[in-house]
Amino acid sequence: MYRFVIFAVALYGVSATVYFKEDFADDGWKSRWIQSKHSGKELGEFKWTAGKFYGDAEKDKGIQTSEDARFYALSSKFADSPLNTKDKDLVVQFSVKHEQNIDCGGGYVKVFDCDLDQADMHGETPYKLMFGPDICGPGTKKVHVIFNYKEKNLLINKEIRCKDDVYTHLYRLVVKPDNTYKVLIDGEVVEKGDLESDWSFLPPKTIKDPEAKKPEDWDDKPKIDDPEDKKPDDWEQPEFIPDPEATKPEDWDDEMDGEWEPPQINNPAYKGEWKPKQIENPNYKGPWVHPEIPNPEYKPDTELYHRGEICAVGFDLWQVKSGTIFDNVLIADNEKEADEAVEDLLKNRLPAEKKMKEEQDAEEEKNRKAEEDAKKDEEDESKKDDDSSLPTDDDDVEDDENKVEHTEL
Known part of the structure; x- marks a missing residue:
């Protein structure tokens, strides 16, 4: 059943509030969502269906x-306070079901x-955050x-991989006041971490010291040529030599053909370019590390998580092949309701979808x-009809008898 009002519940002594919830359970959803009329783009329509x-x-x-090859722009505002x-x-x-086996498009x-x-x-409309799967080709x-x-x-x-099958999946983003986050698909954490580390919100804490330079006598070559190694006297040999087994053709005419020269072959004595062997460099100091200093432009922000006031949610995307179904949109300050939706998906919806799809596939194959x-x-x-029109053995016998009879006459 659709619920669009704010409500709070006590969860282990903590107040949890759902600010927006849409499960498209009735056809009144059209009154709650507004289709953009932005000019210059041919916007596709959403239809209400279970697929x-x-x-x-x-x-x-x-x-x-x-509709294929269309932009989509649909949004809904919170009914009560932000x-x-x-x-x-x-x-x-929210849930995404690419039942069309999407080739390229946002979800x-x-x-x-x-x-x-x-x-x-x-x-180009400014937004607070954008979250969800995006598929385009195998890459x-x-x-x-x-x-x-x-x-x-930002x-x-x-890189967080999304689901790319045809079934319903629940995508969840959780951002916490301690500046951490996690991303879940069907209730399973697929990524988590620290906001400052995983986004470029702030300049780096340290930078390379612009005053520091590698000393001129800094030797960072781990190996050097052995100064005692000398090139052998017989090393220098030509790469190609005349073929000793070649003979001048008997019909060769020096005046007509020019002076005869035997063809060239690879020289078995050729050893290539000589290089002295390598030894450990006694003056090796290791790779030079550029020293760093505190970045004067860096200023910590303890409220990276803070998105300000949130009032609306929308689908603003492009799809080449249409057919994606969106459902179960939830915005809250606690995961309780989100967990309940996952439990229902895994226990009821997904198994039923797969069973029905398998039955449909079996029927199509049949x-x-x-x-x-x-x-x-x-x-x-x-x-068979074509073969029946061809002459039979009986027809050949009858033709032979007619020929004999005609000859006797």
Whole structure:
């Protein structure tokens, strides 16, 4: 059932609030979501459906991209007060089902502040964060985690692989006030870490000392030529020599053909370029490490996690092959409801989807085999008809008898 109001629950003595929840359980979703009318782009439409395979035809309905090679821009604002992320966890979760076996397209959400102009939302509209899967060919199958910080969109410095099958998967991002984060797919942590380490929010803490230079006498060569090693006297040999077994052709005419020269062959005595053997360098000091100093431009920020006030969520993406279904959108300051959605997915929805898909695939294979058999039977019948029109042995005998009778006459 759809719930769109803020509610709080007590969880181990901690207040947990859900600020936005959309499961597209009724057709009233159209009144809660606004389609952008931004000019200059041909925007695709979402349709309300559970797709081709599902666990529950009604419960599992979501919104599906319905037109190929289109941009999509759809958003919804919180019904009540915004989420102020100061000193709070931020939990963003939603489900993605690429049942069309997507070849290239986005499957992510964007989270916005209260200034979002929903009717004009487009790719350049500022957002607080962007999160979710992106697939394009075999080379791009990743989960985006992009934060807007000081008006710059910063991508995560790690590669997080997304799911690339045709079933429903839940993507969750958790950002905590201690400046840590984690990304989960179907309840399993696939990446986690420190915000400052995994994004380029801040300049580096240290930089190379601009005043430092490698000393001129610094020897960083671990090996050197052996000064005692000398090139053998017989080392220098030509690479090619005249073939000693070649003989001048008997019909060779020096006046007509010029002076005869035997062909060249590889010289078996040729040893190539001589190089002295290498020995340990007694003056080796190791690689020179440029000393570092504190970066004067670095200033710590204890509130990297803070996204300010969040008021809206939207799908702003491009798809070459449509058919992706989005569902179970949740924004909260605690993971309790997110965990419940994962439990339902793993226990009920995913097994039912896979079972229905397998049954459909088996039925399609059965129908394909029946069509092939029917086509083969038709070809066999056609061949029989063609063979029946050819002369038979009895026809040949009758023709011979007629010839004999005509000869006797």
